[in-house]
Structures are given as C-alpha cells and as structure tokens.
Amino acid sequence: MSETSIKTKALSGEDLFKNVISHSKEYGFIFPSSEIYDGLSAVYDYGQNGMELKKNIREYWWKSMVLLNENIVGIDAAIFMHPTTWKASGHVDAFSDPLIDNKDSKKRYRADVLIENAMAKVEEKIEKEVEKARKRFENFDEAMYRSTNPRVVEYQKKIDETNARFKTALDAADMDALRQIIVDLEIACEVSGSRNWTDVRQFNLMFATQLGSVAESASTIYLRPETAQGIFVNFLNVQKTGRMKIPFGIAQTGKAFRNEIVARQFIFRMREFEQMEMQFFIRPGTQKEWYEHWKTARMKWHASLGLGESNYRFHDHIKLAHYADAACDIEFKFPFGFKELEGIHSRTDFDLANHEKHSGKKLQYFDPELNESYVPYVVETSIGLDRMFLAVLSNAYTEETLEDGSERVVLRIPPVLAPVKAAIFPLLNKDGLPEKAREVMDLLKYDHICVCEEKDAIGKRYRRQDAIGTPYCITVDHQTLEDNTVTIRERDSMKQERVAISALADIIEGRVNMKSLLQKL
Numbered sequence: 001m002s003e004t005s006i007k008t009k010a011l012s013g014e015d016l017f018k019n020v021i022s023h024s025k026e027y028g029f030i031f032p033s034s035e036i037y038d039g040l041s042a043v044y045d046y047g048q049n050g051m052e053l054k055k056n057i058r059e060y061w062w063k064s065m066v067l068l069n070e071n072i073v074g075i076d077a078a079i080f081m082h083p084t085t086w087k088a089s090g091h092v093d094a095f096s097d098p099l100i101d102n103k104d105s106k107k108r109y110r111a112d113v114l115i116e117n118a119m120a121k122v123e124e125k126i127e128k129e130v131e132k133a134r135k136r137f138e139n140f141d142e143a144m145y146r147s148t149n150p151r152v153v154e155y156q157k158k159i160d161e162t163n164a165r166f167k168t169a170l171d172a173a174d175m176d177a178l179r180q181i182i183v184d185l186e187i188a189c190e191v192s193g194s195r196n197w198t199d200v201r202q203f204n205l206m207f208a209t210q211l212g213s214v215a216e217s218a219s220t221i222y223l224r225p226e227t228a229q230g231i232f233v234n235f236l237n238v239q240k241t242g243r244m245k246i247p248f249g250i251a252q253t254g255k256a257f258r259n260e261i262v263a264r265q266f267i268f269r270m271r272e273f274e275q276m277e278m279q280f281f282i283r284p285g286t287q288k289e290w291y292e293h294w295k296t297a298r299m300k301w302h303a304s305l306g307l308g309e310s311n312y313r314f315h316d317h318i319k320l321a322h323y324a325d326a327a328c329d330i331e332f333k334f335p336f337g338f339k340e341l342e343g344i345h346s347r348t349d350f351d352l353a354n355h356e357k358h359s360g361k362k363l364q365y366f367d368p369e370l371n372e373s374y375v376p377y378v379v380e381t382s383i384g385l386d387r388m389f390l391a392v393l394s395n396a397y398t399e400e401t402l403e404d405g406s407e408r409v410v411l412r413i414p415p416v417l418a419p420v421k422a423a424i425f426p427l428l429n430k431d432g433l434p435e436k437a438r439e440v441m442d443l444l445k446y447d448h449i450c451v452c453e454e455k456d457a458i459g460k461r462y463r464r465q466d467a468i469g470t471p472y473c474i475t476v477d478h479q480t481l482e483d484n485t486v487t488i489r490e491r492d493s494m495k496q497e498r499v500a501i502s503a504l505a506d507i508i509e510g511r512v513n514m515k516s517l518l519q520k521l
C-alpha cells in the first residue's frame, strides 16, 4: 500500500482533543489519578506507554542541555525547601492569580485568562478579515490593509487600549480595574451566559503543609511551585564544587505543584506536574544576548522533533513577572489553540540577590577576567514536561482510512520518542515461529523497548501497535526459518520489506537514535 492511498481524516479542535483524551486512556498513556475513587481534579497518572514517552521527552531535553553543553550540569534538589526560600523568591507575596466567579453558574475563572481569551477572539476577527481580503484582491498589500481598513483599525484599537489598561491593572495589582475591564468587554460566563460577576480576588497558588510531628512545633512549608529555586539555592555549591566559570548553566527536571484555580484542560494545566528548567548564570549586562541565544536554541530543539514549524510561535509577555526584565513564551498550537508550552525569562539578579538578603550569605562569583565579584544575572528556560507530552501526543494522533476502506488510528510520534520501538510477531503460533520470534526479541531487547505478540490475526496486531505509535513491526514467518530473513513494516507508510535478521539492529537504531537528532542542534 502506498502512502498516497492513505486518507487522513481532518480532525481539529474539540473533536481532536476529545479523541486524544480517550485514546490516551484506552492505550495506557494517561489515567485519571485514583480513578477507582472517581479521580482527583487536575491530577493524572502516566500508564505503561505514557511513562515511556514522558521519559524519552525528558531524556531528549536532558541530553540537549547537559550532554551538548560542556558548561551545563544537572542537579536533583528536594521538593521541600526551607520556607524562607519562598519568601525570598517572592512566591509568598506575589505568586497568586486573580480569580472571579460567575454568580449564576458559580463557575470560577481566572480574570486575566478571561481578558486574554476575549482579546484572542478580537485578534481572530482581524485575521479573518485579512484572509478574506487576501483572497479578494490581487497584489494584496497586507500592511496597508491592516493600517487603513476601518474594521481592522477599530479592532486593533480595541486590542491596544485593552492591553494598556490590562497591563496597568496587573502592574498595580488593581483587582477592581481588572473587573472593570471584564465588565467593559461585556464578557459573559460560558455556562450561564450571564455577566453577573463577583469581585476579583487574589489567590496564592502554593500548597502548604506541615513539617514535624508535633502540631505546636510544626512549621509551615510549601510543595515547590517551580524547580528553579532548588537551583538558585545551590548556585554556589555547584559553582565551587564543579569549578564552574561564568557563563554556565544548571539544569533540573522534577515535580512542581500549583493549586491552579482553573484546571480543565487535561494535562495542560495540572496541580502536580513536571518541569524541565535550566538556569544560565551570566555576567550582568550580557542578558540581552543570552536571552536571544536561548530563544533561538530552544526553538531549534522544538523544530528538530518535526512537529511542524508553523505549530510554534513566540509570544512576548505584556506583563513581566516580578523577577524578569524580558520574557517570552514559546507557544504551541494545541487542539484548543496556541498556548504556552515553554517560558524563556531574563531573571536579572532578582533571585540570587534576594536569597543573599534573606539568608545573609554571599551568593557572588569572582570573575577572574574582570577581577571583581558580582551577583550573576540569570536567563532561564522552563518547559512543562506534561505540556510537551500533550503537544507530541495531540500532534501525533491521526485517524486514517486505508485503500481497502478499513480504518486505523495511528500515533505518528517521532520515532525517537515512541514508547515501544519494535514489535515482533510470529505469523503463526506454531511450527517453531514463536521460538524464532523470541530469538529476534533477544537480539533487540538490550537496546530498545520491544514487545513480542502472538495473539490475534496479524492485521489486528498491526493496529494495536499503530495505536501506541510503534515505528516498526517485524514479522517472523516460515521463510524466516529457512533463510533468517523477516519482514519489517514501517508505521507511517505501512511499507514492508524483507530484511536479514542480522540487519535489523542497524535499521531500527538508524531511525530511533537520539544522536542523529542531537547532532542537528
């Protein structure tokens, strides 16, 4: 069967998202947490295939940071940290989201998200007008159209004015002003349809718990809301023991916890999630060039996975976080639209300087070239592992109709990330074929996760592997017993070829090898 005879079903938006969610449960990628008790809101467990995919994404990120950069090393800090850490980092005072309730539906929203979504809708209207005009006019001058068409100009004015008010309100933490924007934009609740809103209140996202067994002597500590602070408090330990010279980076992957107000988008926004963060310590004054460097490097990392370059875009922050002098997101086109996947932040000396202040310990670097000590500046890259997982999975999920009219669901996951790399099938469950299949399995299993399946017709076995994204299916038949060859079928094209068993390891390695992707970075 040729690839051109495969018809891909056009799926997008809600339909795609719904199917991805149910598929990931049905095929062992993601389960609701403690499902037998009806689950726990915004908490999920990774199943047998999900944890492999997640591990592979983590490994690809880790290698791109720690293996490829001699001046980046990794650490694994504890989730619990001294409570003063979070005072110094600003999280106790400023890590909160503005929430608002609709009085009729009782549904809770993030006030800033309501405004952002309303603005995104206006932006969509502009893009629609532009696209319509592009089709209508030959030699279409887009810049001219955007600056002169009365409707587009009106929409743009609304966006600019709202953004300016939005920024002022956020900067001043003025909750009444935020509410007024929601009222003025006539935003309605998606459930009740009413505009009957409560006041906007600030809500701290950190989970607190008690350390110590005796209530009176126990002290409040937090589950870390980001992994970055574990890196900052270890800055001098790593610099000294690793004899690191600026510029250098510290990478870390691990769990983070946020009591998110609105957590409705599957693993996009969870209360327990995993981050992959890298803090790059630099000389003050060089932050602009390093910020640009890491923006480019991170976009290249994404592009190398082949999820489609038009599915990514940069989005500059209009409101900078309390620690940043420049910040942007790498957004990905999820089934529910372009949303933040990764953040790149120029954090200045905010964190180290504040830890110096609160701990009374010097957190400075002596720069031998300048012959002076200073608190380094930091550029951070911070990506959510679960969001990356969702990006890969939703991009991979494809429903197809084949030439013979049959249908399949295939996960076109980049082969380096696929949970299972090869499935080995004895054609029949007799005549010594299962034993021969085991031999093939033994040949491959030390390097890759492989499965050997004897049950069901071969077509069914193919479908099961397509559904979890296995790039190769290898069939052992009677001819194998005679000449030690097998057929190998490639997942996406479904093309089959006959190859010698002795060539299998190289063929598979050639396609699933991380090295060849890393070499492109």
Ligand code: ATP
Residues within 6 Å of the ligand: 226, 258, 260, 267, 268, 269, 270, 271, 273, 274, 275, 340, 341, 342, 343, 382, 383, 384, 385, 386, 387
């Ligand atoms: P958002 O605006 O979506 O709440 P954020 O700007 O607060 O995200 P950061 O603090 O910059 O996010 O965290 C870095 C990365 O961690 C994000 O780009 C995202 O991929 C991931 N992340 C943050 N919060 C969550 C969450 N609740 N669930 C899953 N991933 C998350």
